[in-house]
Amino acid sequence: MANKIADLNRYIAKKGLKVTRQREAVAEVFFAEKGHISAEELYMKVAKSHPGIGLTTVYRTLKLLTEAGLAKERRFGEPQGVYEKEDEDRHHDHLICTRCGKIVEFKEPSIEEMQEDVARRYGFVVTDHKMELYGLCRTCSTA
Amino acid sequence: MANKIADLNRYIAKKGLKVTRQREAVAEVFFAEKGHISAEELYMKVAKSHPGIGLTTVYRTLKLLTEAGLAKERRFGEPQGVYEKEDEDRHHDHLICTRCGKIVEFKEPSIEEMQEDVARRYGFVVTDHKMELYGLCRTCSTA
DNA sequence: TATAAAATGACAACGGTTATCATTTTCAGG
DNA sequence: CCTGAAAATGATAACCGTTGTCATTTTATA
Incomplete structure (x- = not known):
């Protein structure tokens, strides 16, 4: 969990991007999730502990996590995408x-x-x- | 192919709906398709032989075909849905x-x-x- | 052929997502 | 520490695929 955040920060560093409170907040809530979560749901959960973070930032962070190989977007028939953690234990x-x-x-x-x-x-x-x-x-x- | 149209018309009759030129035109082009086609693509193909048919009608006909069990909507990761013929030879x-x-x-x-x-x-x-x-x-x- | 029910097409509206942009924040280098 | 360039943020508008609305036209039954 803390190492997940570390993984993210490592990816951020490698890409020459920047570590921000918002990204850490979003990532933290995301990694604490059990199953699948939509951007909207994640946004609302994040808002509880960190109000002020915009939905746009949640989307951007999810995209970043996906690029970093830490999240995976899925689409179960519906137009709305959901995200899940991409861990070592993949291919389920x-x-x-x-x-x-x-x-x-x-x-x-x-x-x-x-x-x-x-x-x-x-x-x-x-x-x-x-x-x-x-x-x-x-x-x-x-x- | 002609029997597909017949199937559709049978379903239409059963539901108390109405046979129209537009529906037949859309269904005809759809059944002539080989693989998967999006609503937009179908709309453009239909337009060639039957200009004036609206995109809305194409969507409505695809929905009708789906209800009739003659088409199936799929979503390959992208937000845009595509349709394929649902034939007896299903489950592929x-x-x-x-x-x-x-x-x-x-x-x-x-x-x-x-x-x-x-x-x-x-x-x-x-x-x-x-x-x-x-x-x-x-x-x-x-x- | 008259009539009620349904279909059409143009357009607006919708939901999820992404682009834009002015402002704020991060993090090198000095 | 500062300073400044590069990047991130949040508000909002735009976007895209799809569905709803509604006045008009068409169908099919009586």
Whole structure:
């Protein structure tokens, strides 16, 4: 967490940019998040501890975090993007409940292998992937 | 193709809606398409043979086609949505070249099985899924 | 053919995101 | 420490894809 901030500052230094209170505030709240968060949501959470920080700055910081490889933007069907932490433990996929909106992350290494396999057959070199399963979670399917 | 139009008209009748020249024109161009097309692109193609048809009508027709189960909206990371034909041969996935933008469709039944399996472990009932592999196509990776 | 219901097209409005720009802040170098 | 150039900020306007509005036209049923 503190090291995440350090990672960000290292990236900032490397790019000749500047460390600011606002960036640290946004990054801090972002890294404290568990799952996925939209720019708007993050903006409102940040506002609680650091009022005055603009939505624009939140967007800019999220873009910076993404460039630094510390965040990843996702889009689950809707036009609104959400961001998640990009940690060492990457390449997870998502189960999305279409009724309550719950999102569960999972990993399945054997699927990865199969993906590589398929890609090879079509002459592709895979650099990234996205897999989303839509359906009903336990609660919603039994209710 | 003609039967696609027939399908659409059947859906229109069932819903108590009305068959119009505009809808047929949009549907015709849409069904003649090979891969994925955005509303804007479709609008421009339609304009060639049927000038005067508005972008709004194209959007409305695409929505209608989607409701009828004849089209499917997709979003490949970008905010702009694209539409593809939804044929009997559904549940295919996508390989997307991040350099040239080429999109290849593929099917891999064994991946489907695995998806079911994963979902079951998390108590989910899967109704739909999306899998996208991003990378470089043969041309782009060798160039 | 008259009529009610629905579709159209032009345009405004919307939501999420990005650009603009004057002002403030950071951080070298002296 | 200062000073100054480069960059960041926040307010706001603009943007883009998409949807709503509404007066007018078209469809299809009686």
